[in-house]
Amino acid sequence: MTATQLPTTPRHDTPAGRNGTTVTAPATVITTTETRTQKATRFTLAGLRIALGWIFLWAFIDKVFGLGFATKAQGAWIDGGSPTKGFLGNAVTGPFADVYKGFAGAAWADWLFMIGLAAIGTALILGIGLRVAAVAGGLLLVLMFTAVLPPENNPVMDDHLIYAAVLAVLALTAAGDTLGLGKPWARLPLVQRLPWLR
Secondary structure, eight states, X not given: OOEEEEEOSOOEEEEOSTTOOEEEEOOOEEEEEOXXXXXXXXXXXXXXXXXXXXXXXXXXXXXHHTOSSSSOGGGOGGGTOOTTHHIIIIIOBSTTHHHHHHHTTOHHHHHHHHHHHHHHHHHHHHTOSHHHHHHHHHHHHHHHHHTBOSOSSOSSOOHHHHHXXXXXXXXXXXXXXXXXXXXXXXXXXXXXXXXXXO
């Protein structure tokens, strides 16, 4: 169990008396102990963070090299394949299908998609920049959801929306602090000046 010290009153100077000197009063400190449930929650969220990060990063790797999972060898990005053309050109349905088909295979769409996958996956696995990763990943997932409306197995909900919600939970709970680099990242001067980078 981990003990945390929380100051409850600021240090302050008080008059000492006869000769006008001051005495610094120490802050009151409360020590809290992490429960087993809190510890289990921290590690569960860290595990979810790493697993979801691997989903994003694996999608990037598979599309770059065409490893034969979601992307066949002949569709590898390094061999001239397009990461967006197959799905956006053929698999999209619903009211936004024409919009997505309009930029399927465009170089700018390929680059944005691949940079997004790599950056979101890396941030999640390392536990840094979770707020930015949650917003970017949530946007990407919601766009992917709108590309396949209505969902195949449920009239309203699908895994893209669940993943987006999990990203929000991870960012709101500082899940990068456990099994990640979240704490040292938060101490960087730039991150302290711009807390949205946390």
